[in-house]
Amino acid sequence: MNKIFNKIISPLSLLLTKGERFEDMKNTVEIRICKGSTKVENTEMAVVKHYKPIIKIEL
Amino acid sequence: MIILLSIGYERSTDEIVDHFLYNEKKFIRINCETLKDNDVLDFNYKLNNGTSNTTINGKEIEFESKKIIWYRRLSRRSFIDDFLDKKFDFHNSRLFSQFIFKDWEIYLKIFIDRLSKNTLWLDYPYVKENKIDILLLAQKNGLTIPETIITNSLKGINPKEYITKPLSSTVGFKYGDKFYSTYTTIVAKVKHKFLPSLLQKKIEKRYEVRTFYLDGECYSMAIFSQNDKQTEVDFRKYNYKKPNRNIPYKLPANMEDNIRKLMNDLGLKTGSIDIIKGKDDMYYFLEVNPVGQFGMTSRPCNYNLEKKIFEKLVQYEQNF
Numbered sequence: 001m002n003k004i005f006n007k008i009i010s011p012l013s014l015l016l017t018k019g020e021r022f023e024d025m026k027n028t029v030e031i032r033i034c035k036g037s038t039k040v041e042n043t044e045m046a047v048v049k050h051y052k053p054i055i056k057i058e059l
Numbered sequence: 060m061i062i063l064l065s066i067g068y069e070r071s072t073d074e075i076v077d078h079f080l081y082n083e084k085k086f087i088r089i090n091c092e093t094l095k096d097n098d099v100l101d102f103n104y105k106l107n108n109g110t111s112n113t114t115i116n117g118k119e120i121e122f123e124s125k126k127i128i129w130y131r132r133l134s135r136r137s138f139i140d141d142f143l144d145k146k147f148d149f150h151n152s153r154l155f156s157q158f159i160f161k162d163w164e165i166y167l168k169i170f171i172d173r174l175s176k177n178t179l180w181l182d183y184p185y186v187k188e189n190k191i192d193i194l195l196l197a198q199k200n201g202l203t204i205p206e207t208i209i210t211n212s213l214k215g216i217n218p219k220e221y222i223t224k225p226l227s228s229t230v231g232f233k234y235g236d237k238f239y240s241t242y243t244t245i246v247a248k249v250k251h252k253f254l255p256s257l258l259q260k261k262i263e264k265r266y267e268v269r270t271f272y273l274d275g276e277c278y279s280m281a282i283f284s285q286n287d288k289q290t291e292v293d294f295r296k297y298n299y300k301k302p303n304r305n306i307p308y309k310l311p312a313n314m315e316d317n318i319r320k321l322m323n324d325l326g327l328k329t330g331s332i333d334i335i336k337g338k339d340d341m342y343y344f345l346e347v348n349p350v351g352q353f354g355m356t357s358r359p360c361n362y363n364l365e366k367k368i369f370e371k372l373v374q375y376e377q378n379f
Contacts, residue, residue, distance in 0.1 A: 005251045012256035019237030
């Protein structure tokens with residue numbers, strides 16, 4: 001990142017940001033999926049019909 | 060008509076929807092990211108005579124009728140660069156993406172404006188005030204704010220005594236094999252130049268308070284984040300292995316009054332407010348996030364805020 005900051009002047013908050021390795025950020029979360037939802041590109045959609053199953057995914 | 064304006068896979072919205080379903084109360088949920096698809100959205104607005112017709116998934120949205128709209132989210136972060144082929148170099152793909160996002164944002168504003176006719180918003184999605192305006196308004200309304208400076212120089216400043224955070228909102232991004240997020244950070248001397256940035260005197264804290272404000276009521280939670288190195292400057296650097304202890308909390312009456320005055324000035328009926336209780340026993344107001352993540356306050360404190368929001372929407376509809 002230092003190479004970038006030599007050329008681009010950024011806010012201080014960004015300059016002081018320390019990255020975290022993806023491997024250290026793994027966490028299991030629960031999400032609920034809308035029942036009757038359909039896949040549009042890379043996101044799910046549903047206007048009214050609702051969810052139920054809770055699935056666990058690992059980020 | 061009650062409309063929930065949100066996105067798909069949004070847990071707080073889903074939980075509010077639960078209450079609508081359980082109580083067999085009619086509502087329309089609009090997942091805004093799906094509106095890009097004209098199989099979903101049929102929108103037709105004639106400027107010359109001011110008429111418009113809109114259907115979403117075949118259901119007509121009547122702009123003229125009375126509406127209560129609970130706003131949660133308008134968009135989900137998405138990346139289109141993956142879909143662009145190699146004929147685009149970096150600069151042109153950026154211009155291409157910016158144009159698409161900008162045009163979509165302007166359309167959303169038009170859509171929101173059309174929806175706003177005969178509408179009571181909880182709350183209107185576009186807040187005029189920025190972080191600095193809000194701090195000044197908070198101070199005007201009797202809330203104490205930390206010493207705050209906007210500067211592009213650390214001259215005359217002991218960096219360790221200050222924190223910095225974005226003037227806008229926090230952003231997270233991937234670079235190489237790491238993920239970077241602009242959390243609140245203690246200032247340190249830097250070799251590089253930096254843009255005028257927001258610096259605040261670091262408050263030695265006893266604990267943090269997160270308050271969810273709902274139409275005059277304050278639902279507060281104390282977060283004991285100060286004893287964990289990982290969370291002591293910003294509790295959002297969650298320690299999942301040993302989470303901070305969170306308990307229901309009651310702010311002093313004068314604090315709650317001042318918050319009410321601030322929210323009235325901002326024209327907000329809901330918001331999540333960050334406060335620090337200092338070791339000097341003072342309460343320091345940090346910021347308001349319109350809407351905000353109220354699930355994090357609702358669950359640990361058993362406030363059942365999702366039910367309260369549902370009830371508030373029904374009450375508004377009956378009295379509108």
